[in-house]
Amino acid sequence: MEQFKAFWITKEEDAKKPNAAEWRDITIDDLSAGDTVVRVVNSTVNYKDGLAFAGNPGVLRKFPMVPGIDVIGEVVTSESDRFKEGDQVIMNGFGVGEVHTGAYAKYARLKSEWLIKRPEGLSAERAAAIGTAGYTAMLCVMALEDYGIKPNMGPVAVSGAAGGVGSVAVSILAKLGYTVIASTGRLEEADFLKGLGASEVMDRAELSEPGRPFGKESWAAAIDVAGSHTLANLLARTNYGGAVAACGLAQGMDLPATVMPFILRGVSLLGVDSVMAPIERRQEAYRRLVEDLELSKLDALSSKIKLSEVPEKAADILKGKVRGRLIVDYSEL
Template sequence: MFKAILLSKTDSGVDAQLTELDEAQLPEQNVTVRVEYSTLNYKDGLAITNKAPIVRQYPFVPGIDFAGTVEQSDDPNWKAGDKVILNGWGVGESHWGGYAEKARVKGEWLVPLPESLSSRQAMAIGTAGYTAMLCVMRLEALGVTPDKGEILVTGANGGVGSIAIAILAKLGYNVVASTGRVNEAEHLKALGATSVIDRAELSSQGKPLVKSRWAGAVDTVGSHTLANICASMNYGGVVTACGLAQGMDFPATVAPFILRGVTLAGVDSVYAPIETRIEAWKRLATDLDAGKLEAVSQEVALSEVIESANHIIEGKIRGRLIVKVA
């Protein structure tokens, strides 16, 4: 038997409980992992609170990422004792996830834990940090170098935003943080932001084009915010879009793209190819200051996840929540 958070469908909605499961209840896949740490992401919060249809089959174990040790494997690429990370592939959405002391998954979904990272550090990074690294890699691939100008990061106090700031700052970029909690400006500057702006400057309906300012951007918000970012990019600037905290809509015009040559680059963390995943985790092990990572992280027990899920939906969580599972 092992502990897990189980979501069950009821007449009144979805019930989330910390319970015990038998290993025979795990899904049928070829690698069993003893989960040590997971994280609490916004998507996990939506799943547990049932604020959005993240989970469509019940009963279900949520948790979109985890780090741990292989316990048993029928995949030739993995053996008992291997340290692994999992992000994406529908885990925590359509396949049982990381909020359990054991998980059974496809071997092809796993990535080796870099030797310089512990399981806890990997989940301090988690899907949020991995997504942030994918955004940085996309900016680099599209020619956005530190000498090009300011980089805007929205949702700066969230998991993706805070780690994106830390990575970009270490790489020498001039980072401007956008947040609804400007009272936490000093915290964002400690991560590496050179200045902080109120998200209200970007969140309302704007004009098709405004004065150009940004060489690049990491946007976790979407909706009017993303449209206003595109409208204020420098000529040839690049916007990486990876979130929809404000909304899924994109009320923009083609003006920034045909008049300023702006690139809007979508970043997906769920189905990124294995080569990209391995490269991102290698980069995270070297391009992210461990001290700054600890500064944006706090740890909760598996028993505290359900309560914390409500807090993350209410916008009360700053930075990263690490879940100690084992």
């Protein structure tokens, strides 16, 4: 196969220098091993992608590396009997873009057991708009449903509501009939969040500062992308018998909380992992996304960028400057 363009990150020997990311020509042989080659049609930019370009050692664990954790594309060749040439597929997570070369190239070589077929009724661009962030949002909603949280039990709070996970979670919850309290550090996005279905918008400072170990009951459940004080405060204000689905650490990986919400109110903390989730759970999440995410709202919270713009947007996403979802267009390749 011919040479093709890719973002290629190499490790600097001097730990004080950022890892070098360059736009260069590579071949299939430069990619990690896999039984299926996919021509990438679209991808997106997630918080983890931003960390990869920033050289975060907790994300990039093998070099050289093609970053990009979301692959939406078309099968070129496969040694698996599950896929054939021309199949439209989606891949999220599994260490791709971290320890296995990822999406920001014309082709990706992947393991077939990581792939699912793109559902009918979901375009490649909309699958990219969903990406790991939207798929994680659906996993969080499913975790709350599995726990028994219902719309009539009270509102659901969502942290980081203007970001990728948060904006999709707000939209899904609203369509399912939940009252949504959207927390954001960008109050200028209040109209945007209410357009997605939020009933109330609160300043994230109310949650992100150190709080009391036990607060006034304010919501039946919550979805948290932040960790640290935000997660502690969400737990402290969750109603009796409620739950918080936690999926991120944008504020920090610590949890400065006490056991009081757990033992005095019976609150549960539900961990949500999107990276290694079983294929069956992924397929169910995407089936639900097609049904329960209002696709016109997905379009409204999405914008399109060129593949060459990814490093700039990856930096912006770490600064909280990206609203909603980004669709990476590969047509320039």
